[in-house]
Amino acid sequence: MPSIVIAQGGGPTAVINQTLCGAITAARRHDPSLRILGARYGVRGLTAGDVVDLSDIGDADLLRLGHTPNSALGSTRDKPDPKACEAILAALERLEARAFVYIGGNDTAGTLELLRRHSSGPCAFVHAPKTIDNDLVENDHVPGFISAATFVANAFVSMDLDFRAMPGIYVAIVMGRHAGFLTAAASAWQRTPDDAPHLVYTPEKPFSVRQFLDDVAAVQDRLGRCIVSMSEGVQDEDGRPLAEALAAGALERDAHGNVQLTGGDLGIEIQKALKSRFPKARARVDTLGYLPRGYLGVIDATDRKEAFAAGEFAAQSAFLGSGSVVLHHDGLHTEPRIVPLSHVAGKTRHMPEAFFAGSNAVSDEGRRYFGRLLPRRPDIFTPFV
């Protein structure tokens, strides 16, 4: 019996299961007799024959699934080599797959493009986008980003109020290996230069600890407090990640060659540097870590809807051929479209230059972009201090 196979790859998001729900819904609508299969742990489940039948999932379960963060099918960071490709294609053939919808980031799109090139069968390969890093080219923004960014924006309003109450220096280290979108989203709700974040460091701009300390000193002098958003992927002048320089020999890389950053070590080094330069100040470094990426307490309604629509569109498109679903924005509406897999596969979208104001701040244009995506800033009382 013909089937459509769905899987989830890479790091989870708060709304990745909405995309799964959207794909199930569209597939069912297209052809009620189609078997809908989910591969557990991404392509790993395909080669292991580890699939679950999603054809008969009820409406109530579908609703609950959509509201549950993090990949319900399980995920993987495996990157198939040519031999693994053959095994995956053979598995898809055994399952009589007409389409393989793989929900993930640019590495996931890369895996699909590899499969498409190796395949000679009738199966279409469609990439449905998700990533909290917002780093997929051709997308205005990516499902999963808005929820993560809203988590971060809330954190920075909160920390600004915390450090008004008891002055000092606060640094939050935010996920994002190559692209600074999530780190810069800290400024989405910033109204004036006195609002946090006072300094923003992303992987797109060279970072030096010495300059950072001077920047902090200048803000401290002006405001008596300094709140910093720093990407875990900040790099030195030579493009070497600071965390990598710190970790020296003891590096781990995943199958895609990505260095596994923990942020934690970076946090400790930044804490030490602050302590040495500002021995008397209250200085605190927190690594937000995994919290923003699939946090149950902060799931954005727009993000939910767009993630669902991306999954729906991916399954619909799959009956026409391979491609990558992208979110297009025309200045008014955001809608899914399809582009060739090769346009997205393995590429990284960086923050546009226009989103920066110098090397340590977000421009008005950048803030307008984040402000357009996120919900309205909560109506906060300006403290007496």
Add this chain to the structure above:
Amino acid sequence: MPSIVIAQGGGPTAVINQTLCGAITAARRHDPSLRILGARYGVRGLTAGDVVDLSDIGDADLLRLGHTPNSALGSTRDKPDPKACEAILAALERLEARAFVYIGGNDTAGTLELLRRHSSGPCAFVHAPKTIDNDLVENDHVPGFISAATFVANAFVSMDLDFRAMPGIYVAIVMGRHAGFLTAAASAWQRTPDDAPHLVYTPEKPFSVRQFLDDVAAVQDRLGRCIVSMSEGVQDEDGRPLAEALAAGALERDAHGNVQLTGGDLGIEIQKALKSRFPKARARVDTLGYLPRGYLGVIDATDRKEAFAAGEFAAQSAFLGSGSVVLHHDGLHTEPRIVPLSHVAGKTRHMPEAFFAGSNAVSDEGRRYFGRLLPRRPDIFTPFV
């Protein structure tokens, strides 16, 4: 003109301004001619003559103030010595204060008891409770705790789902120097032993890294993943905080003699220990840090109401005499009552023995307690993995 003076002390919470709003509302109701003054940065503002007039604050501002987390008046960790006491009492006399309402934890109650004993004037000293640590004696629970605990409970449901999708070991280090309530609240929404947190380490039970690693190995063997809630204040057999042992000579203490824990160093050491014992596992340690304590995105409605009621009751009580407001629970309702300051001042409430199951888990009774306080567990779909 007679006045009531209000101040905020210690670390902020998500609802500490509700208590301020409650006190303002009750004071105004009691005597519309009374001047309502706020001291900036706690008792520090009193001695410096740094007060703001809150008498005419409008209803719309009061509403926004209540919904804004973290101490809007500013805060302090200063502990007045006898000389500072004299200066504070002189300041209160100059302000013709009939009452001084100080919102804070057990150190704040201690400051008030000191002032009361030194005072010979007409001013009453009333402590309004707040702390995310939930460690005030005579209280069923303390305003600020429910919101922080809800943040933590959400984090643990999320991380459980994250590590189902990609198996591994996750440790979140949670605030709480002496009492494990916030760390243990991670288990509020746990339904079965398979749900996170699988291990809980609080300051009340001796901690050893070796035992911790064995515990993790056992959970890993059983479930293929292990999610741990660990207090930043875990202590060894001799009652020495692990973070203190790690930090060795380089310790900071605040004016109350409290060691300043960052949690970060503890996190790095735990990460190293996991890496060495489980070299192949995905292992991640995040320090939740300041996030849970005043997070704009997760403010509980019950916590808001109870914090307001505590402030209201504090101001009402102030016209009858000194004391500490406590939240009493009769099995059905939670209501504020007043007790002598000395009952609460400087004392720490630990987790009751009945809340523990062994040294690394929360008992059913403990979970029932947290479950009673927190909102209902979100209706989560059980993943396919």
